[in-house]
Amino acid sequence: DAKTTQPTSMDCAEGRAANLPCNHSTISGNEYVYWYRQIHSQGPQYIIHGLKNNETNEMASLIITEDRKSSTLILPHATLRDTAVYYCIVRAPSNDYKLSFGAGTTVTVRA
């Protein structure tokens, strides 16, 4: 399975865009990149996922590099409620697309 590497923590200012990087240099062509977040004491929340193309929804945008070795989750206008742990996960058909959570990035949005 492709491993992911994320920074341990990052801060961003309220109202600004938050860019969360993820490295997945060993990803295979049929493996998907998923992003989840977990706000303290709640269940994880699905944000977005993609295979090759960039994706956007009401919550965020996902930018995947052309070689697919890394991606960036963009929260366009961060609010205090976006403070959470963000997980970048690679889902592979080889393990039945199991969701395997790493340590994630603790994002703190400051006023």
Next chain:
Amino acid sequence: KAGVTQTPRYLIKTRGQQVTLSCSPISGHRSVSWYQQTPGQGLQFLFEYFSETQRNKGNFPGRFSGRQFSNSRSEMNVSTLELGDSALYLCASSSDRLGGAFFGQGTRLTVV
């Protein structure tokens, strides 16, 4: 649409007892997965059920088991509880393998 519902929200059990946790998925979702979350180990995958069959399993001892009913509701059981089983147990449902999994609020189990 109602979200994923887990019951009970909180539970206190004594070492050696057994416990059953329940999960009602989002209507129409046929896949239910279970996770254990502890401060030391983070979020760890327990197992996944799809159409009443276990489709995937994590690295947990046989004391941890689960099942899924025909209406997609799922239960997980932990027998012979140990102090280390104290954790937040999360259930997630999805419509298919690649769908975004939607999580419940979890059951906080404390073993004393």
